[in-house]
Structures are given as C-alpha cells and as structure tokens.
Amino acid sequence: MNHPENATVFLKDVARAKWHDETLWIVREKRDATIHQIPEWEELRELASQIKDHTLSKLDFYLEELEKNATANGIKVHWAENAAEHNQIIGKILEEKNCKDVVKSKSILTEECHLNPFLEEQGIDVVDTDLGERIIQFLKQPPSHIVMPAIHLKKSDISAIFHERLHTEKGNIDPVYLTHAARLHLREKFLQAKVAITGVNFAVAETGEFVICTNEGNADMGVHLADTHIACMGIEKLIPRRKDLGVFLRLLARSATGQSITNYNSHFRSPSPGKELHLILVNNGRTKQLGREKFRNSLKCIRCGACMNTCPIYRRSGGFSYGSTVPGPIGSILSPGIDLKKYSTLPFASTLCGSCSDVCPVKINIHEQLYEWRQEITKAQGSSLKGLSMKLADGIFTSPLAYKISGQLMRASLKTLPDSIIYNPLNVWGKGRNLPELPTESFKDWYKKNRNRA
Numbered sequence: 287m288n289h290p291e292n293a294t295v296f297l298k299d300v301a302r303a304k305w306h307d308e309t310l311w312i313v314r315e316k317r318d319a320t321i322h323q324i325p326e327w328e329e330l331r332e333l334a335s336q337i338k339d340h341t342l343s344k345l346d347f348y349l350e351e352l353e354k355n356a357t358a359n360g361i362k363v364h365w366a367e368n369a370a371e372h373n374q375i376i377g378k379i380l381e382e383k384n385c386k387d388v389v390k391s392k393s394i395l396t397e398e399c400h401l402n403p404f405l406e407e408q409g410i411d412v413v414d415t416d417l418g419e420r421i422i423q424f425l426k427q428p429p430s431h432i433v434m435p436a437i438h439l440k441k442s443d444i445s446a447i448f449h450e451r452l453h454t455e456k457g458n459i460d461p462v463y464l465t466h467a468a469r470l471h472l473r474e475k476f477l478q479a480k481v482a483i484t485g486v487n488f489a490v491a492e493t494g495e496f497v498i499c500t501n502e503g504n505a506d507m508g509v510h511l512a513d514t515h516i517a518c519m520g521i522e523k524l525i526p527r528r529k530d531l532g533v534f535l536r537l538l539a540r541s542a543t544g545q546s547i548t549n550y551n552s553h554f555r556s557p558s559p560g561k562e563l564h565l566i567l568v569n570n571g572r573t574k575q576l577g578r579e580k581f582r583n584s585l586k587c588i589r590c591g592a593c594m595n596t597c598p599i600y601r602r603s604g605g606f607s608y609g610s611t612v613p614g615p616i617g618s619i620l621s622p623g624i625d626l627k628k629y630s631t632l633p634f635a636s637t638l639c640g641s642c643s644d645v646c647p648v649k650i651n652i653h654e655q656l657y658e659w660r661q662e663i664t665k666a667q668g669s670s671l672k673g674l675s676m677k678l679a680d681g682i683f684t685s686p687l688a689y690k691i692s693g694q695l696m697r698a699s700l701k702t703l704p705d706s707i708i709y710n711p712l713n714v715w716g717k718g719r720n721l722p723e724l725p726t727e728s729f730k731d732w733y734k735k736n737r738n739r740a
C-alpha cells in the first residue's frame with residue numbers, strides 16, 4: 287500500500303480529479319453555512335468531546351451497562367473480539383434461520399470486517415440498500431468515502447451501470463429517473479429478505495437502545511420488513527445517557543452533509559413482537575488503540591466524514607488512494623494502528639494544515655496525531671535517506687559558516703549541473719515542481735548592500 291503511487295493513478299484523470307476536489311469542497315461549504323446558524327456550535331463540539339473522553343475513560347463500565355440494559359429489553363447481545371468472530375456470529379444466525387437473502391444498510395464496520403465477501407462465500411445474497419453502496423456493490427468496489435460511498439462516480443457513470451444492471455434507458459442521467467429505478471429494484475429485495483443487517487450510529491448505555499441515522503430510510507425499511515434485525519457496532523459508538531444524543535445528532539448531520547437534521551434518526555430499544563433483535567459489539571483493535579495514549583482520542587470519531595471533505599490531500603487523491611476502509615485524515619491515524627508497515631505512507635498524506643482538526647465535531651486533534659504517527663514510523667523504520675538528509679540539513683542550518691558556504695556552493699553548482707540532477711525518477715521532489723530562478727547573491731549580501739536605501 288503506497289499512498290503517493292495510488293494518488294498518481296487517481297490524478298491521471300485530471301478532469302475527474304478536479305471535479306472530485308470541487309464536489310467535496312461544496313459539501314464543506316454546505317457544512318460551514320449550516321454550522322453558522324448555531325451560535326453555540328463551539329460549545330456543542332466541546333461538550334461532545336468531553337462526553338466522548340469521559341465515555342472512553344470508563345468504556346468497560348458503560349459497555350456492561352449497555353449489555354445489561356439491552357438484554358433486559360429483549361435484545362440478544364453478542365461480543366466479537368475481531369472481524370472473524372463478528373462474521374461468524376452473523377453467519378451462525380443466518381444458518382439458524384436458513385436465510386439466503388439479506389439486506390444491509392450502510393455500515394463502515396461491516397466493510398471493515400469484510401462481511402459481504404464472507405457471506406457471499408456461504409452462498410448468501412447480500413444486498414446493500416443504501417443507494418451509493420448499491421452502486422459500488424454493482425461495481426464490486428469498496429466505498430471511497432464513509433458518508434458518500436460513491437462520491438468518486440459521476441451521474442454518467444451511474445447511468446451506464448444502471449443501464450447494464452437494471453436495464454434503464456441508455457444515456458439517461460436524470461437523477462430522479464435513476465433513483466426511481468434503484469427504488470423499484472431495491473423494493474423487491476426488501477420484500478424477499480428475512481434478515482436485515484444494519485450499523486449503529488450511537489448506543490445509549492443508560493437505556494440499552496441504539497440509534498441508526500440514514501437519509502434514505504433504507505435501514506428502517508429493511509428492519510421493519512424482516513423477521514430478524516442484526517445491528518453491528520464498534521465498541522466506541524457508545525454514549526452514556528439518552529440526553530447526550532441531542533448533542534451528537536446536531537453535530538453529525540451538520541458536519542456530514544450540511545443538513546440541520548438527518549432524515550431518519552431511528553431508535554431501536556427492543557424487538558417487535560415475534561421478531562428478533564441482535565446487537566454485536568465489536569472490538570477489532572479498538573482496545574489496542576484505547577491503550578495508546580497519544581492516539582486514544584481517535585476513538586471519539588462519529589464517522590461524519592467532515593475531515594475528508596476539507597482535506598486538500600483527500601480531495602485531490604480520492605478515497606481509494608488510502609487503501610483502507612476509512613480513508614482521509616481520520617483513516618490515516620486509525621490505519622497505522624492496525625498495520626503500521628502496510629499503512630506507513632498514510633500519515634504523510636497530509637499538509638498538516640490542521641483543517642481536519644478544525645472541522646472535527648468531536649475535536650479530535652487529527653493533525654497532531656498524524657505528526658505523532660510520522661515520528662513513530664520514522665523511529666520504526668530506522669535510518670532512511672530522509673533521516674540522513676534531515677541530519678545534514680540540521681548541521682547546515684545550525685552553523686552560520688556551513689550555511690554560507692553551502693549557499694555559495696549551491697548557487698554556483700546549480701547553474702552548471704545538468705537538469706537531470708533535479709529532474710530524475712529517483713528525486714520525487716522534482717516531480718511537478720520547478721526550481722525558482724537562482725539569485726546571484728545571498729540575502730545577507732543583498733541586505734548589506736540595500737539596508738540604507740530609503
């Protein structure tokens with residue numbers, strides 16, 4: 287996994303890359319417009335951050351409280367240490383129900399656990415019911431964004447996919463027409479499925495309930511038509527009290543899409559009569575991250591995607607360039623915790639401008655953690671060409687004499703050396719950059735001559 291190489295592939299289509307950048311920036315602008323309607327926005331962020339800090343500091347206590355209250359409500363609670371256990375639990379429930387058709391609403395956790403390929407291997411037909419997810423499922427692609435999974439595709443791409451898979455009119459890019467076709471197609475799937483799988487946006491320890499937020503109502507449709515509902519949640523999706531929900535729901539909708547409220551915020555507290563409700567609590571490396579003091583608060587993330595929409599690197603390199611389930615700035619601090627070697631280029635996929643931390647509704651210090659990861663990675667990799675050049679730079683910049691001599695040398699030599707010294711495949715700096723015109727003298731010499739000029 288190499289982010290710069292993957293980004294180069296994305297950037298080959300210049301027009302699409304530009305369009306991707308502009309589209310995500312529009313979402314960022316929508317977010318800005320909506321948050322400015324709330325004078326107490328910063329207080330809300332601070333409160334959310336404190337609630338999450340508190341919850342993470344007592345995670346074991348609140349998880350047990352959730353389990354106790356959910357069980358008392360009639361929910362069957364399962365614990366999964368890792369992705370394999372999560373998938374096996376679901377596989378077993380489906381086997382018991384002799385179920386071969388499943389509908390699933392958007393869940394980043396099930397992507398993280400690679401649930402779809404696991405179930406497909408068992409001969410189960412899993413249909414993603416979120417429109418964006420269904421589109422990328424047709425293409426056998428992972429999501430490129432956690433809130434807008436098909437944001438890398440244009441209307442014309444979707445029209446071509448639907449023409450091939452749903453036999454819509456060739457070349458018709460009318461969103462209403464295409465959405466209607468998807469609706470008819472999904473309606474059939476909803477009616478067939480006996481089991482519905484969903485994610486969880488927030489679980490409330492105090493009441494044993496959980497909340498799912500969607501704009502399409504697809505989670506509700508699936509759950510209410512099926513006999514069994516399986517909800518999958520990462521253990522960090524917990525909040526202590528129901529009254530905390532208002533804080534997070536206000537932050538989530540505005541940060542994610544610039545809406546003042548998500549269309550459907552559905553609460554699930556107990557199974558309907560004659561139906562089953564399962565809740566799977568998944569660890570999959572989260573307690574390891576909790577144990578890393580510098581990176582612990584990345585677990586506060588409510589998966590709004592705002593850090594992606596604002597990130598100049600994400601916007602210009604696309605979600606697939608990160609090679610991980612969660613891309614963008616937050617993905618770049620979560621993924622190295624899963625596999626440091628594999629994801630070692632991700633913390634460097636940042637300008638460290640801090641825009642991600644500025645928009646984060648739960649005040650995660652994302653850019654500072656990216657910087658921390660860079661240091662961890664550099665330490666783990668031992669000496670590198672970059673490390674050696676930094677040592678050399680340190681020697682030059684801390685000695686006025688060395689600085690003066692190296693300046694003179696560079697001014698003289700760069701005029702005569704061949705361009706290939708700078709512009710060659712081994713020097714990534716030279717890719718897409720030009721040296722400025724060389725000055726004839728140092729700034730110090732220039733200043734000495736010009737300091738007395740009016």
Ligand code: SF4
Pocket residue numbers: 541586587588589590591592593594616642645646647648649650652
């Ligand atoms: S890190 Fe913050 S901004 Fe990024 S997805 Fe998570 S909550 Fe949203």
